[in-house]
Amino acid sequence: MMPMAEHSLRITIDGEEIREGVPLLLLATVFSGLQSTIYYIAMAESGRDVRTRARVPDDIRTQYQLIRTAEHNSAYTIEAMFAPPVQASLPFEPNGRTAVLEKYTALLGALSESGDRTLSALFPDTTWRRRILRSLEAYCPKKGDQWHLTVSREPKGSTATLSAATRAQIVKLLAEPGFEEMTVSGELVRIHLDEHKLGIYYQPTSRVLDCYYDPELEDLIVENLKGIVHVTGRVQLDANGFPDKIVNVSDIRALDLRPLVLKSIETAGGRLVLRRAESVKPSFENGEVVFELPDLHIVASGATREDAVEKLFSDLVWLWKEYVLAPHDELSQDARELSERLRGMIEEASVGNG
Known part of the structure; x- marks a missing residue:
């Protein structure tokens, strides 16, 4: 299965410094840095918690890996797309790849226009915003470098240029408390x-x-x-x-680490009622309250008990949508087993598949 064109970026390195050829170290810096930015945006978009050492989870690494699909002779230009998905998306599943690329190009546009407020709107979580900016800084030209980087979104054609001025702006943003x-x-x-x-x-x-x-x-x-x-x-x-x-x-x-009694689960996305009430004991790890349901592969965490409970409820409703409401023949064997476990747990469900 070939990647979709709407998930494509065109990346150009140009300038006096690369007229005789592009240093391999420069290529490594630009492309590894760009990939890191995409990973961080994907993690922020998926609601992942920020850790001191932000290891990219395997599912994010697989879904958002960029691959070179074409090269062009003008300056040094390549086209890059996301690698083909391991498993086909469900019909009602949001297209995370499109959202991540839109955020990436919007980020570049905001930097070119000095749109600090736009940056805050794009990435409301300050920690993720700063981590994404820091990853972007890593592959911007430094002052005095005789090259610049141009990134355009295919096929829409929106273009942004990363230069030494971009790096200076990022440094200023990161320096401000x-x-x-x-x-x-x-x-x-x-x-x-x-x-x-x-x-x-x-x-x-x-x-x-x-x-x-x-x-x-x-x-x-x-x-x-x-x-x-x-x-x-x-x-x-x-x-x-x-x-x-x-x-x-x-x-x-x-800190409140009383066991949580699960029976009725209500979120903006729907309502679930368990056949039997279950008691879940929370823990406190890395500064957060954590609830785990190992049989359903759920680890829900939050700054407070209330935040963690909200995340747990949202995860349960999401699982119901993704696995129970999905067409049976589109699920892998593991997904079918998870779907059956959920059906066995839930007595009543009022959840739409939108």
Whole structure:
């Protein structure tokens, strides 16, 4: 099966520096960097959690791998497409590849127009946005380099150029302190009542974060909190997009690891009712609350218990749509077995396949 043209990019390296030939190290830098950017966008689009070391999952690596499909003689130009899918998409399955390429070309367009607000709209999660920008910076020309990179979307023809000015803009964006309203979880290790400040140990970066709170929260902190806590507020991010400190705490809560009783599951996408209630014990890993359903291959995590429960419910409804509502003959053997397990668990379902 040949890749679709709508999933194609045309990539051109041009300039005085490459008139006599393109250095192999430059090719390696550009193409490995571009592939990394595509992977990160795909991970951000699929709702993956950001880790300190963002290993690309095998399913993302397989689905979003770019391959060279053609070369052209003008300057150094190639066409690249996603590799053919291992398994055909379901009829109602969203086209993730199209969405990722649209985000990539929109990202390049926003940088060429200095559209900081557009960047925030494209990638609302600050950590993913900064990681994607950093991957893009890796294959932009440096000041003084006599080459530039042009990327166009085939067959639509939208074109953007990456130059030393693009790199300078990315460096400026990454240098500015980022702030985001978010919840950070960690072990409460110190309290300074006179400074209205507490410190939590943040496991993903192995650092203690200072958190500045309003005096009205002091009684709650002193009387009720110990161990792992969730701190919500205006978070200043470091150069890598990870929490550096919380400058305006709006809420503090203790970690809740009570078992979750699964019976009725309701989301915006539908409702499921289990035949028998099941108890799921959460864990706390890498700064997040985690629920696991190994039989269904579900690992749902979130900054708080509520976030993790919402993710768990969404995953269950998504599985029902993708496997139970899918045409049986389009599923692999493993997918059919998963579909049967789901049917055996669920007594009542009100889920559309849209």
